[in-house]
Structure formats: C-alpha cells, structure tokens
C-alpha cells in the first residue's frame with residue numbers, strides 16, 4: 001500500500017513557489033519516478049524520516065557521505081564543539097593540516113592536498129591544475145562518468161543529466177567543452193585512439209575508478225591498469241575522481257582497492273563527514289603549481305571551514321580505528337546483491353555500492369546502462385519506498401550500504417526485494 005505523503009505534497013507545492021522545481025538538486029525532485037519527493041524531517045544512524053512520519057531504512061545516505069550512518073554522535077559532538085568556537089574564519093587553522101595529513105597518509109598519490117567545498121569544485125580545480133602543470137588544454141573524460149557540474153565536465157555526464165535524459169546542459173558554451181574528449185568506459189582502445197589523434201595535447205584523463213553515476217559500473221579487469229600505462233606513455237596525468245569511492249571502497253579508496261595510484265585525486269562526500277567539504281590533491285610537483293606556490297588560481301572564503309573540517313577529521317578517525325568496517329560493508333552489500341540475483345535481477349556491485357539494472361544486458365558502460373527499462377525501475381522504486389526501503393529515485397544512481405545497517409535491516413531489505421512484483 002502506498003505510504004501517506006500528504007505533508008510532503010504540501011511542502012513540495014510551497015517549495016516550487018520559490019525554488020526551481022522545488023529542489024536544490026534535480027534528482028531529488030522524483031520527476032523520473034512520477035511521485036512527490038519526500039521532505040525529510042530527520043535522519044539518525046540507519047534510518048531516515050519524512051515530514052509525514054514515515055520511517056525508512058536509508059540506502060541513500062545523503063548520496064554517499066553517511067558511511068557511518070546519519071548524525072553519528074561523535075561527529076555531531078565534534079561539529080558542535082567546532083561551531084562553538086566560530087563558524088568560519090577565512091584564515092588557516094591547525095585542523096586543516098590534520099585533515100590534509102590524514103588524507104595524504106591514506107592516499108599516497110595525494111602528497112599535497114587542497115580543501116574545497118564540493119566535489120564539483122574539487123574536480124574543476126584538479127582539471128585546471130592538470131592543465132597548468134602539463135601546459136596542455138585537452139582532457140579525456142568517459143561517457144556516463146559524472147564529475148560535478150562545472151562547464152568543461154558537463155559533456156556526456158551521467159547522474160542527474162542522464163536521469164532526466166538531457167543531452168547535455170544548456171548554458172554550457174560549445175567552447176567550454178571543445179577540449180573535453182569523450183572515451184568509452186571500460187574501453188582502453190577508445191582512450192588510446194584519442195591520444196593518437198591528439199598527440200602532446202592531452203593534459204589528463206579523469207575517471208571514476210568505479211563509475212557510480214550511470215548506476216554502479218565496476219572497471220573491467222585491466223581497465224584501470226591500462227589507463228595508468230596509457231597516460232604514462234603519452235605523458236598525461238591520471239586523475240581518479242574518488243568523490244564517491246574515496247574512503248568507501250577501502251580507507252585508501254579505489255586506488256588501494258585496485259592497487260593503482262593515479263597522479264591526482266578528488267574527494268568529496270565521506271571526507272567531509274556530512275558537511276560541505278571536498279578536496280583535491282596530487283603529487284607534490286603537480287600541486288606546487290597551485291597558488292600561492294604556483295600560477296594556477298583557486299580560492300574560497302569557506303575553504304577549510306572549521307566546522308566541516310571537524311566533521312571530516314572525526315569521520316576519518318572512526319573509519320581508521322575500525323578497519324573491519326570495510327569487510328562487513330562488503331558482506332552486507334553481498335547479501336543484498338544475492339537477494340537481487342535470486343529475484344532474477346541484474347545487479348552490479350563494488351564493495352558497499354550497488355545498482356540493480358532493469359535490463360538483461362551486462363552493464364559495462366553508458367551505452368549498456370541506457371538499455372535499462374526506466375519504467376520498470378519506477379515500479380521497483382515505488383515498491384521499495386512503500387515498503388520502508390529508501391533508495392535513490394533514479395536508475396542511474398547508487399545504493400549505499402553503511403556501517404550501521406543491522407542484520408535486521410539487511411534481512412528486511414532482502415524480504416522486500418523477494419516480494420517485488422515487477
């Protein structure tokens with residue numbers, strides 16, 4: 001039976017009077033799944049509640065940050081303590097060095113780290129730095145990989161653009177993407193061909209080491225290795241966008257999980273512990289090009305914000321002191337994966353990230369992801385939601401398992417999957 005969403009409906013109508021589409025980020029509008037978005041009143045641990053009092057097991061986890069659940073007590077205390085001392089200074093703090101050192105120690109390629117406010121800022125700044133460091137303008141990105149909404153990276157972007165079937169964004173001048181070359185995910189030959197056709201012109205390849213914005217698409221065996229060797233061969237930089245995978249696939253992200261170190265990396269989500277914080281980093285020689293050491297400009301009033309930094313430090317401390325979290329996340333996600341398979345559904349998984357695809361084709365790239373039957377996905381989504389399981393309202397987003405999902409949560413989720421009528 002459909003849950004009561006009367007209050008959310010009123011709130012949505014009000015929001016639409018002042019906010020485009022009633023939301024501050026498009027996928028939240030539930031446009032593609034044909035129902036009113038749930039307006040949230042609170043979230044704690046493994047649960048989230050809407051303003052009608054409906055309670056859900058939360059597998060969105062704020063789209064990734066909540067790996068240790070929502071509003072972890074230790075993180076909230078750290079945030080409150082920092083807030084008492086001032087919300088923002090616009091001046092350096094010792095805490096920023098502590099967080100940068102922690103990131104650097106977890107991730108060998110991040111010899112120097114700059115803290116910013118969002119994943120979009122991190123990827124945009126990493127690209128600028130890569131161009132500044134190499135003196136080359138062109139970059140390669142993969143169709144269906146999403147790296148935030150900066151102009152140069154909104155070409156064949158996944159995530160919300162894919163969800164709403166937009167070709168690309170209006171308002172992005174052709175000139176802004178003219179140096180963005182597109183390759184196919186999991187297809188090293190398409191990358192090599194671009195390098196051959198653009199000799200000495202390509203600054204960097206940016207990739208989600210596990211794609212998670214066209215649904216979850218793991219790299220095929222050898223794909224990341226090939227990117228590493230092709231970029232070396234053509235003296236270009238390899239940038240891992242670990243906004244989703246960083247501190248999730250392992251403490252050292254996808255780089256550690258797959259044993260490949262890039263030249264540069266972008267973080268977001270978990271690194272900010274639920275606060276607006278992200279980071280980009282790279283080898284010392286590359287990051288030395290960033291102002292004030294070098295000529296690549298990037299700045300921000302709220303960069304290294306003390307409250308956000310406190311949340312990041314505490315979240316990473318919790319993850320680091322509980323290394324078994326990653327194995328348990330894997331087991332829980334594997335149990336859900338099995339439930340989908342037993343139901344005859346097509347599922348991709350990498351650690352605690354999963355996506356069920358409404359297609360019989362193996363999903364390995366954007367083209368195959370697009371074969372999904374989105375109407376069938378809508379049926380799936382509505383039945384999950386109406387049975388208390390909160391998942392992303394899009395075929396092209398991930399399901400996030402957290403450290404605080406209990407055995408009972410997983411069992412209930414599997415029961416709901418078993419009962420689906422698609």
Ligand code: HOZ
Pocket residue numbers: 025026027028062063159160213397
């Ligand atoms: N498409 C974004 C995640 N990949 C959505 C983020 C949000 O709406 O908060």
